[in-house]
Amino acid sequence: MNMGVVKYQLEMIKPDVYQGEITLPVCAEDSMTWYGTISNGETDIKAALRMTAR
Numbered sequence: 001m002n003m004g005v006v007k008y009q010l011e012m013i014k015p016d017v018y019q020g021e022i023t024l025p026v027c028a029e030d031s032m033t034w035y036g037t038i039s040n041g042e043t044d045i046k047a048a049l050r051m052t053a054r
Contacts, residue, residue, distance in 0.1 A: 010038070027051065 010018040
């Protein structure tokens with residue numbers, strides 16, 4: 001399911017270390033994986049976040 005595109009800004013907290021907060025939509029399924037790309041404008045890194053119900 002495509003949930004659209006959302007962009008978040010990461011903050012550099014020390015050289016080569018970045019952090020930020022994201023908000024993920026609630027999913028009605030027992031599990032869901034969100035896929036994204038982290039980019040500095042030159043290099044892209046693919047990322048995945050997995051959610052499972054307990």
